[in-house]
Amino acid sequence: MQEVRELHLELGSTLDSADAAELIVQRLAEEYGFSAEQIEHLGMAARESMVNAIVHGNAYSKEKHVRFSVVVGPEKITVTVRDEGLGFSPTEVPDPLSRENILRGSGRGLLLIRAFVDHVEIHPAEPVGTEVVMVKFSSPQAGGQSEHKEE
Amino acid sequence: MQEVRELHLELGSTLDSADAAELIVQRLAEEYGFSAEQIEHLGMAARESMVNAIVHGNAYSKEKHVRFSVVVGPEKITVTVRDEGLGFSPTEVPDPLSRENILRGSGRGLLLIRAFVDHVEIHPAEPVGTEVVMVKFSSPQAGGQSEHKEE
């Protein structure tokens, strides 16, 4: 399939929405020829960003929704997750790899997202909330931005 | 994967929700070892029932949602689609295979749904709307209800 497919959904703030996002991203990535490992990683990044939007952003509120988008073509897939929460400052998030945090029971989601896609952007959304944009390229050569992994 | 997975979503009355349902069903069916053809057929049945819910049931209304559920295990997958529309009487739907209807520009959705799953039930939902329940078995032997295809 060489054409671009797009999907834009408003999902409820329940954990099933994270499952849905994961499955959708995985199936689309498969259709466009991403490798089994890339599909796995994309699914995980989609799940983790959705869980953050649902749990930290929208705090499971029934009044709040998560805007979930996928745009996929032969070269790359872009997944965008946007919540209606209070926002946060990614640079202030404790490093889960440091000695003092390694035994924490949480705090590894953003680490996995960054490890599993080629490019991640986290910024405040207007008028409220957080938007996370994740890009993964289907072939490694195309991934000219992979240094962002280390950001 | 031998455990049962369940997913319950409230989706907006937009056509992207039909794409979402199709992709989710396809990926879950794949995870549980359904064949490529079964996956194709399940995706189509999910899409057609979602489109009916969105277009005929909810008439694209922003105030109305489609309740979409999947329950999948090693033996079968059950997909349920429920809208908030006025309902309809399946027996009064014109037969798309008859000579006088063959040139119609629509009316083939229910035919495809019935052709592609082993068991279909369509009934009014409470307090309003229509619920469509579709079951497909992973191995033909398990499909003891396949005569429903011909109903």
Next chain:
Amino acid sequence: MSLSTSIREVSGVVIVDLSGRITLGEASGKLRDTVRDLLAKGNKKILLNLGDCTYIDSSGLGELVSSYTTAANQGAKVKLLNVQKKVDDLLQITKLYTVFDSYTDESEAVASY
């Protein structure tokens, strides 16, 4: 957009190469507009090449039928080329194979008008 179309002419037959998914929405609208445009320009021989179309839903099938009937009403003929297995299965189930002339060889299709 999940459907792309391109148009070429061979010996007086307009061939529409369709690539992608023909489903309700933008895609089925694009198919409709493309065929109506061709008819409005006076084309009588239209061949829809479905070789790169692996997916069609009931609305896409309906759109194929509408193209056929709209054309017929204007004395024009819509035929199909390179129908893939998945789409062919749908033409069987819906009995639409009884409506469409369908070809696997382009020059044969062109010569048939």
Next chain:
Amino acid sequence: MSLSTSIREVSGVVIVDLSGRITLGEASGKLRDTVRDLLAKGNKKILLNLGDCTYIDSSGLGELVSSYTTAANQGAKVKLLNVQKKVDDLLQITKLYTVFDSYTDESEAVASY
């Protein structure tokens, strides 16, 4: 429920066979409850068999760590058995491989306590 657990004892070690997906929600709750139960009953040697667990998310990983620390606080030890490639990759990325004793042979794992 996408995670099932069953418990058996081998030479004084409680082995929890986990099958399915360990993700936030019912599944991670089930893992937590299972381990807390075992600790409450005085078990000191707990071996989590992840041989049939092909998927875990960051919350599942967090739950593994919490099981480990809760156990440690009570003088008990949680170890891992049969970690699959996908899960092992996550232990590497998160450096949790530095926390857990992990085995591929059950009797070796049992003997290690």
